[in-house]
Amino acid sequence: MEQVSKAQILRKLFFSTLYLSAFTFGGGYVIVTLLKNRFVDQYHWIDEEEMLDLVAIAQSSPGAIAVNGAIVVGYKLAGLPGVLLSVLGAVLPPMIILSLISVCYDAFASNPLVGALLGGMRAGVGAVIVSVVYDMGKKIVLEKDWIHIAIMIASFCLCYFCNVNVVFILLAVAAFGVLRAVLEQKKGGRS
Amino acid sequence: MIYLQLFLSFLQIGAFSFGGGYAAMPLIQEQVVTLHGWLTADTFADLVTIAEMTPGPIAINAATFVGTQVAGVPGAVVATIACVLPSCLFVTLLAMVYTRYRDLALLQQTLASLRPAVVAMIAKAGMAILISAFFADQTFRLAKDNVxxxxxxxxxxxxxxxxxxxxxxxxxxxxxxxxxxxxxxxxxx
Incomplete structure (x- = not known):
């Protein structure tokens, strides 16, 4: 890393995450790629390999990937102050945009034309989600890990037909996953 | 009181949405529509549409939107802070552990088991949006005037x-x- 003062790093962190968060459509994975472009390729503040691990941390943690990506980069570059500033940068644009929309929503949605626009878009967003679920589900089925397929079917039945709280299902599956991972690591270690 | 409820709801959404992107959607739906009734199924579908159209993660968008609707700008701030708090703690902790051990295998294997459950839940939330789009009274009832x-x-x-x-x-x-x-x-x- 070249000689840069801490204040300079913090300022660049804040404005980078602010900018990326304000102008990136297409979700967390896109933002993570752009973070890498900026901090690895452009500023050379993080090396490529370490960035890959940081991205893995961002993707394995709960919460929005865009926010998690901002946190790992902020932590790596400037510790806790870096975390706070990069999260603020990542969160401010959607907060401001959605506050404005939320204030206008009640007035807009009661307008018949805007209501029709939103209603039609609902069918479109439904199609987008069906398409996403199809891709994700296909990937799991093609892996041919029968336990994963069973988890998918059981989870769907529990939350759709039995109305079990999704948090409980996630906790149960996570506990099962940890157990399975530990057992597999043990098996791998012995052989 | 409403602030506390908002805080606890979005804390859960932040803490349990594994896998990014749409993973938060079923949790938001559970908390905001099913448990607390802060939004109707229709408004929730609109929220997902708006979140899709604007930059920023859906959970943050939802926190701001629901917070503003329920308790104004302070509500939005409380919900958003609650939503990113688990991330801040968990990711920072993990980054610390990582710099010491450089091993994420256990976590990533656990995550592999969670992924199918997350897909199933996104499917469930997607069904609710489709039902809200296709049926006039928002329930799965096949009558000519309802479809x-x-x-x-x-x-x-x-x-x-x-x-x-x-x-x-x-x-x-x-x-x-x-x-x-x-x-x-x-x-x-």
Whole structure:
């Protein structure tokens, strides 16, 4: 890393995450790629390999990937102050945009034309989600890990037909996953 | 009191949405529509649409939108802080552990087991949005006056454009919206 003062790093962190968060459509994975472009390729503040691990941390943690990506980069570059500033940068644009929309929503949605626009878009967003679920589900089925397929079917039945709280299902599956991972690591270690 | 409820709800959404992107959607739906009734199924569907159209993660968008609707700007701030708090703690902790051990295998294997459950839950939330789009009274009831065949046509056309033509999702959604708006305008003339 070249000689840069801490204040300079913090300022660049804040404005980078602010900018990326304000102008990136297409979700967390896109933002993570752009973070890498900026901090690895452009500023050379993080090396490529370490960035890959940081991205893995961002993707394995709960919460929005865009926010998690901002946190790992902020932590790596400037510790806790870096975390706070990069999260603020990542969160401010959607907060401001959605506050404005939320204030206008009640007035807009009661307008018949805007209501029709939103209603039609609902069918479109439904199609987008069906398409996403199809891709994700296909990937799991093609892996041919029968336990994963069973988890998918059981989870769907529990939350759709039995109305079990999704948090409980996630906790149960996570506990099962940890157990399975530990057992597999043990098996791998012995052989 | 409402602030505490908002805080606890969005804390859960932040803490349990593994896998990014749509993973938060079923949790938001559970907390905001099913448990607390802060939004109707229709408004929730609109929120997902708006989140899809604007930059930023859906959980942050939802926190701001629901917070503002329920308790104004302070509500939005409380919900958003609650939503990012688990991330801040968990990711920072993990980054610390990582710099010491450089091993994420256990976590990533656990995550592999969680992924199928997350897909199932996104499917469930997606069904709710489709039901809200297709049925006038928001319940799965196959009566002639309850089913909107026009919406089913939009849905089929949108799915075709997405899958076969690899069209941009935002463009497809806007197209569906504009078709319905033109239809409404033509009918009211």
């Amino acid at each position: 909107s065949f026009r919406m089913i046509c939009y849905f089929a056309a949108a799915l075709f454009l997405l899958r076969k033509k690899k069209a941009n999702p935002i463009l497809v959604m806007v197209l569906c919206g504009i078709c319905e708006m033109l239809f409404t305008a033509a009918v009211s003339l």
